[in-house]
Amino acid sequence: MKTAFYIDNSHITINCSCLVNDNPGIGGTEYLFLTTLLELQKKYTSSDNQYILLLQKDMLLPTGLTYQVVGSKSDAISYCTDHHINQLVVKYEEKDYCPNIFMIGPKFLKIIVWAHNVIPRHSLNIIARTPQIVKIVNVSREQLDLYRDNKAFLKSTYIYNSVNVKSINYYKEHSTSFENRKQEVTYLGSLVYPKGFHILAKIWPRILQECPNAHLNVIGSGTLYGDAKLGKYGIAEESYETSFMPYLTDNSGEILPSVTFWGKLGKEKTKVLARTKVGVPNPLGLSETFCLSAVEMELYGARIVTRKYVGYLDTVPLHSGCLCETEEQLALQIITELKRASYPEYQYTYNFIKQEFDHERIIKEWSIFLSNIESWKKGITEPIVNANYNYKHWREWNRKIKSKIPFGYQLPTIDTYINILNKLCPTCNIKIMY
Numbered sequence: 001m002k003t004a005f006y007i008d009n010s011h012i013t014i015n016c017s018c019l020v021n022d023n024p025g026i027g028g029t030e031y032l033f034l035t036t037l038l039e040l041q042k043k044y045t046s047s048d049n050q051y052i053l054l055l056q057k058d059m060l061l062p063t064g065l066t067y068q069v070v071g072s073k074s075d076a077i078s079y080c081t082d083h084h085i086n087q088l089v090v091k092y093e094e095k096d097y098c099p100n101i102f103m104i105g106p107k108f109l110k111i112i113v114w115a116h117n118v119i120p121r122h123s124l125n126i127i128a129r130t131p132q133i134v135k136i137v138n139v140s141r142e143q144l145d146l147y148r149d150n151k152a153f154l155k156s157t158y159i160y161n162s163v164n165v166k167s168i169n170y171y172k173e174h175s176t177s178f179e180n181r182k183q184e185v186t187y188l189g190s191l192v193y194p195k196g197f198h199i200l201a202k203i204w205p206r207i208l209q210e211c212p213n214a215h216l217n218v219i220g221s222g223t224l225y226g227d228a229k230l231g232k233y234g235i236a237e238e239s240y241e242t243s244f245m246p247y248l249t250d251n252s253g254e255i256l257p258s259v260t261f262w263g264k265l266g267k268e269k270t271k272v273l274a275r276t277k278v279g280v281p282n283p284l285g286l287s288e289t290f291c292l293s294a295v296e297m298e299l300y301g302a303r304i305v306t307r308k309y310v311g312y313l314d315t316v317p318l319h320s321g322c323l324c325e326t327e328e329q330l331a332l333q334i335i336t337e338l339k340r341a342s343y344p345e346y347q348y349t350y351n352f353i354k355q356e357f358d359h360e361r362i363i364k365e366w367s368i369f370l371s372n373i374e375s376w377k378k379g380i381t382e383p384i385v386n387a388n389y390n391y392k393h394w395r396e397w398n399r400k401i402k403s404k405i406p407f408g409y410q411l412p413t414i415d416t417y418i419n420i421l422n423k424l425c426p427t428c429n430i431k432i433m434y
Contacts (some may be wrong), residue, residue: 003087003370005037006054006076014266015060022164022267027190028292029091029116032161036366038065039359044367054079054088077105087370089114092136097126105132110373112137118289118310118433121415124152128409135373139290140314142386144379146433149398151409157379159369160314161290162362165299168350175274175301178343185334186217186276186302187283188269188293191236195220196284196307201244203331208258210335216248216259217272223264235261273300278337279321283330285309291316295357298349303337305330310433313386317352319345390433391418 007030014024019038023031033053040051041064053067054076061067070079073090080088086108092115096102102111111133119127119136127133128151138144138158147153185207189195197218207214222228222236231241233255248259255261262272273279279297282288285307294304294315304321306312307330312323321337324330369376387393394414402408412420418430 001048001087001371002050002052002083002085003040003089004052004054004076004080004085005033005089006070006073007033007091008056008073009059010056012059017060017062019062022270025264025266028161032116032292033089033091033114034061034065035164035359036162036363038062039363040367040370041066043363049367049371052085074101074104077101077109077111080109081106084108086110087112087373089137092117092119092123094120094123097123100126100130102130102132107132110134112370112373115139115143116289117287118143118146119152121147121150121413124150128152128155135376137369138379140311141379141382142310142313142389143289145384145386145392145395146310146390147413148384148392148395149402149413153399154380157369157376159365159378160357160362161292161295162359163292163295163299163353163357165354165358168347171299171301171350174270178277178301178346179341181275181277181301183211183214183338184217184272184276185214185278185280185338186219186272186297187280188219188273188297189282190220191218191222191240193240194282194284194287196282196286197236198240198244199283199307199327199330200280201247203327203334204247204259206331207334207338211338214258214338217276218259218261219263219265219269219272221263233261270300273297273302276300276302277340278302278334279304280330280334281306282309283307285312288312290314295353299353301343301346303340303343305333305337310390313389315357317349320349320352 012026014026016024019035037051037053045051054070055067058069070076087110089112092113112135113133114137116139124147134155136156139161141158144156144158187197187200191197204216222230228237231238233241233245235241248256250256276297279302281291281293283306288309288311290311298304298320304316308323308325316323322333324333384392384396391414398414402411415432418432422428422430
């Protein structure tokens with residue numbers, strides 16, 4: 001069995017020759033593609049299973065990693081066809097489905113869509129009726145459950161993102177003890193609207209009123225996933241930067257002394273995480289299907305406060321922090337956590353991450369999955385959890401009805417019913433997660 005992983009690395013300019021221990025400063029999705037393929041090649045290559053990385057352009061990669069520059073994703077499909085590669089793993093990108101580039105693939109090439117983002121309904125419908133696409137791999141169980149009553153669910157599964165979990169003693173030795181941490185808040189992520197930094201900026205003055213010694217660390221930039229015309233402060237795209245900087249500057253336009261913008265950081269970010277008391281990844285919540293940033297901050301002993309949304313239900317357990325419904329709750333909870341004196345539950349948090357997301361376990365799961373795609377049913381046959389979240393019990397009820405009647409999957413999904421109801425009754429404003 002020959003399996004290829006394809007990534008569009010056209011925007012990556014960073015040296016990625018040392019990937020094993022830390023992300024050098026590239027996007028989480030690209031980092032996971034590279035590290036997963038690297039480990040599969042190292043540990044699971046055999047006469048029966050071979051793996052190759054396909055790229056848009058050449059780049060600096062770890063010694064020994066087998067790769068080929070092919071160009072676009074369509075070119076990757078052609079390369080697989082010409083070289084008799086059996087399976088191709090690609091990142092979900094909406095642009096691939098209008099037109100549907102996967103229809104050009106031969107029948108022997110199985111396409112696996114690795115969905116690091118929420119897939120909208122219209123794309124799910126296209127994927128469901130594209131025979132070349134045999135599996136959608138979601139990165140969390142909650143992400144999979146978003147579309148339980150869509151036909152695409154029948155060719156879906158989930159495999160958690162992986163983290164290079166070191167020993168608990170490592171984190172304790174390389175971190176400030178929680179009791180001795182100052183009131184430091186850290187945001188880690190791209191500075192673009194979907195990642196929600198503007199929400200944290202908006203409530204920062206309120207936090208300072210209650211905790212005047214609080215300090216905000218901002219790790220990331222507005223150019224993590226490509227070029228953008230930056231604003232006056234060189235922090236984010238101009239219009240987005242303008243929307244949040246008034247909350248973080250004084251009357252003269254100078255950045256508040258309580259705020260530090262670190263920009264892109266590689267392994268250097270661990271120095272900041274090691275002293276962080278409260279981590280606030282994507283306080284908007286939208287688009288978070290897993291959130292590596294949250295898990296990284298948890299490992300270094302930070303309490304997590306963010307918006308209740310899909311991925312966080314899998315990665316932020318109750319003993320690690322708080323998932324909030326509103327901006328008001330977010331501000332109050334950050335203040336509460338900044339005033340917290342100790343964190344005795346950290347041992348449980350570490351054990352949870354080690355058990356669920358450890359790199360070695362997840363890579364082994366990928367190996368088993370890629371060797372048994374047709375029979376792999378993880379997520380499909382499991383009982384639902386968090387049944388009251390995001391109308392999930394309705395979705396399951398709708399799925400069961402559809403599965404038992406002829407042409408049942410031609411019937412609408414719960415989300416479709418909700419959208420119709422919202423149009424008929426605008427004041428109802430029933431919210432759904434995607």
